[in-house]
Amino acid sequence: MDPIESVEYNNGFETTNGDSQNNDHGWKKVVYPKRNRKQKPADQATAAAANGVSGNLIPNGTLSNGGNNVFRSLEEQAEDRHRRILAAKKASDATDVSDEGRSKRRSNGYGDEGYDFDDSDSEIAVGKENLKAEEVKKPKVKKVKKPKVTLAEAAANIDVSNLAAFLVEATESYASQPEIQLMRYADYFGRSLSQVSSAHFPWVKTFKESPLSKLIDIPLCHIPEAVYKTSADWINQRPIEALGAFVLWALDCILADLAVQQGGAKGGKKGAQNASSKSQVAIFVAVAMVLRKKPDALTNILPTLRENPKYLGQDKLPVTVWMMAQASQGDISVGLYSWAHNLLPVVSSKSCNPQSRDLILQLVERILSNPKARTILVNGAVRKGERLIPPPSFEILVRLTFPASSARVKATERFEAIYPLLKEVSLAGAPGSKAMKQVTQQIFTFALKAAGEENPLLAKEATAITIWALTQNVDCCKHWEILYTDNLKASVAVLKKLIDEWKELSVKLTPGDTLTLNQTMKSLRQKNEEALAEGGANGASQSLYKDADKCCKAIAGKLSSGGCIKSIATTAALLAATGFAGAAAVSANPEAIAYLKNLVESLDLNKFAETVMTALKN
Numbered sequence: 164m165d166p167i168e169s170v171e172y173n174n175g176f177e178t179t180n181g182d183s184q185n186n187d188h189g190w191k192k193v194v195y196p197k198r199n200r201k202q203k204p205a206d207q208a209t210a211a212a213a214n215g216v217s218g219n220l221i222p223n224g225t226l227s228n229g230g231n232n233v234f235r236s237l238e239e240q241a242e243d244r245h246r247r248i249l250a251a252k253k254a255s256d257a258t259d260v261s262d263e264g265r266s267k268r269r270s271n272g273y274g275d276e277g278y279d280f281d282d283s284d285s286e287i288a289v290g291k292e293n294l295k296a297e298e299v300k301k302p303k304v305k306k307v308k309k310p311k312v313t314l315a316e317a318a319a320n321i322d323v324s325n326l327a328a329f330l331v332e333a334t335e336s337y338a339s340q341p342e343i344q345l346m347r348y349a350d351y352f353g354r355s356l357s358q359v360s361s362a363h364f365p366w367v368k369t370f371k372e373s374p375l376s377k378l379i380d381i382p383l384c385h386i387p388e389a390v391y392k393t394s395a396d397w398i399n400q401r402p403i404e405a406l407g408a409f410v411l412w413a414l415d416c417i418l419a420d421l422a423v424q425q426g427g428a429k430g431g432k433k434g435a436q437n438a439s440s441k442s443q444v445a446i447f448v449a450v451a452m453v454l455r456k457k458p459d460a461l462t463n464i465l466p467t468l469r470e471n472p473k474y475l476g477q478d479k480l481p482v483t484v485w486m487m488a489q490a491s492q493g494d495i496s497v498g499l500y501s502w503a504h505n506l507l508p509v510v511s512s513k514s515c516n517p518q519s520r521d522l523i524l525q526l527v528e529r530i531l532s533n534p535k536a537r538t539i540l541v542n543g544a545v546r547k548g549e550r551l552i553p554p555p556s557f558e559i560l561v562r563l564t565f566p567a568s569s570a571r572v573k574a575t576e577r578f579e580a581i582y583p584l585l586k587e588v589s590l591a592g593a594p595g596s597k598a599m600k601q602v603t604q605q606i607f608t609f610a611l612k613a614a615g616e617e618n619p620l621l622a623k624e625a626t627a628i629t630i631w632a633l634t635q636n637v638d639c640c641k642h643w644e645i646l647y648t649d650n651l652k653a654s655v656a657v658l659k660k661l662i663d664e665w666k667e668l669s670v671k672l673t674p675g676d677t678l679t680l681n682q683t684m685k686s687l688r689q690k691n692e693e694a695l696a697e698g699g700a701n702g703a704s705q706s707l708y709k710d711a712d713k714c715c716k717a718i719a720g721k722l723s724s725g726g727c728i729k730s731i732a733t734t735a736a737l738l739a740a741t742g743f744a745g746a747a748a749v750s751a752n753p754e755a756i757a758y759l760k761n762l763v764e765s766l767d768l769n770k771f772a773e774t775v776m777t778a779l780k781n
Contacts, residue, residue, distance in 0.1 A: 312358040314444055315385040321355050323389045330397045341405035345453075348397070349413070352445040364444040367424045370481040375525040378481075379488040382444055383451050395456040406453055407463035410486070413450045414474070417443055417482055425478065454489035458497035461490040469505045480509070480519050484526050491530050496543050496551060498530045499588070503556040510574075511559045520574050524581075531581055540584070544591035545598070554605035557589040561613065561628070565621040590631065600636045607632035607639040611646055615653030626653075626660050633657075634668060637676045640683035647687055648694075651707045654687075658714035665721055677722055684719040688712055 333347040370378060383391065398406070420443050453460055468474045468483065484506070491498025506523045509515055530536065544551055552560070564578040590606070592599040606628060613625035632639050647654050661668065672680065691712035695705065 310358065311360070311363065313363050313385075314356065314359050314382055317356045317359050318386050318390065321387065321390050323387075323393055326351065326390060327393050330393070334397075341401050342408055345401065345405060345409040345449075348394070349409075349445060349449045352448050356442070356445045356448070359442050359444050361442045364442050364447075366443060366447065367421060370485065375484065375488060375522065375529060378485055379492065379529070382447050383455075386448060391452065394452050398453055398456045401457075403457060403459050403463060406457050406460035410450055410453060410460050411464050411467065413446050414482070414486070416446050417450075418473070418479060421478070421482070450486070451489045454486060455493045458490040458493040461486060461501060462497055465501060465505055469508075477514070477516060477519050480522060484522050488526055488529070491526070495530050495533050495536060495539060496546055499527070499540060500546060500549070500551045502527050502530065503552045507556050507559050510563060517573070520572075524574060524577050527581060527585075528577070531584055537584060537587075540588045541591045544588050548598075550589075550592075550602065552585060552589040554589075554602060554609065557586075557606065558609045558613075560585055560589070561610075561624060562621065565618065565624050567618050567621075590628075594635055600638060603632045603636040604639055604642055607636075607642060608646070611643070611650050611653050611657065613653075614656050615650050622653075622656060626656050629653075629657050630660055630664070630668070633680075634671050634676070637679040640679050644683060644686050644690075647690060651704065651711065655707055655711050655714065658711060658718065662714060662717055662721075665718075669721070681719060681722045684715045684722070688715045688719070691715065 329351050330348065333344050337343040337347070364382070366381075369381065373381075474483070487498055487501040487506070490501060502523070506526065510520055510523055533539070540551060560578070560582065564575070564582040566572075566575060592602060610625045610628040610632060614622050614629055616622055616625075633643070643654070691708045694708050695712075
């Protein structure tokens with residue numbers, strides 16, 4: 164039997180394995196699989212028979228036992244690849260698909276049994292051409308930039324006649340809704356100034372870096388006079404309540420934008436304007452016009468501004484000061500009222516920084532720099548039943564002007580400069596009026612307490628204010644009797660001050676004041692005697708009580724010296740009894756005269772004063 168011979172194909176070489184009789188001595192026969200694949204079926208069968216292979220091969224390389232053609236999958240992949248390349252040539256948007264196909268082919272590892280099917284140079288060139296063609300077909304669309312317009316340019320383009328017609332239409336359309344009228348008014352400026360970007364109106368940066376002298380004219384310095392006048396005339400006809408609500412709404416818009424600015428500035432340059440922020444220039448323009456024409460719109464919302472936490476804080480202070488400055492342009496009384504009620508308490512707080520203190524002082528300094536400030540403010544110290552500087556604010560002012568030597572700051576000198584005029588405004592009023600009596604009593608209370616403090620400058624000023632209150636309102640003497648024991652040191656200082664300035668003060672005392680003061684001295688002496696007799700006071704208190712008692716005796720002696728009390732009482736009693744009708748009427752009522760004389764002799768001044776007042780009323 165012939166020896167078995169096998170044929171192996173290894174990388175295109177035919178190797179015959181057999182016994183020693185068929186040894187090829189290391190020679191190998193070159194075989195071309197592709198050429199063999201293209202042969203006719205008959206030739207393939209003949210070649211197979213010649214090589215000793217049984218007839219289990221059929222045309223197209225398919226095995227008779229049903230095995231798969233080794234090259235068919237490769238052909239399908241090549242055809243599929245070819246179709247994709249053709250599609251890329253025809254479609255302009257096939258670049259991504261082509262790139263994806265190539266990347267997939269590389270990642271899938273095309274090639275089998277050592278065959279490599281990477282893209283040819285021609286295919287890569289075709290892909291590049293497709294990319295170039297796509298770039299030509301799809302040019303980049305450049306974003307059209309809006310023209311840069313300044314506030315002055317935009318404001319100059321406002322048509323005054325158009326504005327007037329718009330306001331008339333808004334008034335007629337919303338006749339019973341003034342709040343909506345004001346919203347429409349703000350919308351008009353919003354559209355007219357819409358081209359002014361935040362870059363041309365960086366209000367956050369401007370408010371932080373600009374002095375109030377410059378800040379006060381922003382943004383109205385860019386608004387034409389005709390536009391301002393037309394708007395102001397229309398604003399003047401709106402109800403004050405609606406204007407106040409509008410100002411509060413506008414402030415909410417401004418503070419909302421401030422929050423955006425502060426959020427955008429985090430992590431960036433401090434104080435930088437957020438480019439994405441919507442310009443608030445129209446809101447500022449509308450609010451400034453309202454506050455200048457109708458300053459009372461601000462006074463109506465002052466309680467809300469100082470009580471609602473969302474309007475408080477050092478970061479919001481520049482906006483608040485700007486609003487008050489606008490109102491002061493229309494009425495300096497409103498400006499000072501706003502400053503004393505809302506800003507002065509801020510200065511006294513521990514959280515107030517030097518920058519905020521400086522800004523607050525700039526406002527009041529500007530108000531007082533008005534040539535007519537003293538006349539306007541002193542004569543109008545009471546505005547619509549409310550004081551421009553109420554007693555609590557005056558106390559803050561006194562303490563800021565006269566701090567302890569260790570607590571002095573740069574702003575102290577500025578307070579000392581404005582204090583005299585502000586003190587005059589604080590103490591101004593109609594003497595003897597019911598409202599003024601209440602004010603003097605409040606001032607007397609805090610001044611008496613401050614007079615006993617260790618700060619010499621403060622104690623001196625407080626003592627002087629206490630004396631003023633006593634001379635303005637004799638009822639403070641009765642209040643003094645109540646506060647005397649708890650403020651013994653201060654009372655001694657006041658008594659000594661009365662003695663030192665008696666010549667000047669005695670001239671100002673009316674007969675009724677003299678009687679009341681004498682009765683107060685009598686009451687204080689009684690308290691001194693009781694405290695010294697009980698022995699409950701310590702050494703320091705005993706010394707104060709003794710000093711106080713000496714002063715009370717001295718003042719009482721001055722009041723009664725030369726028969727002062729008796730002569731005053733007799734004269735007043737005679738006038739009251741006669742009804743200013745003459746001596747004949749006095750003799751007609753001898754019993755009344757005798758009764759009044761007895762009161763004078765006994766110096767029971769309380770009964771005497773009551774009798775005189777009753778007689779005067781009758």
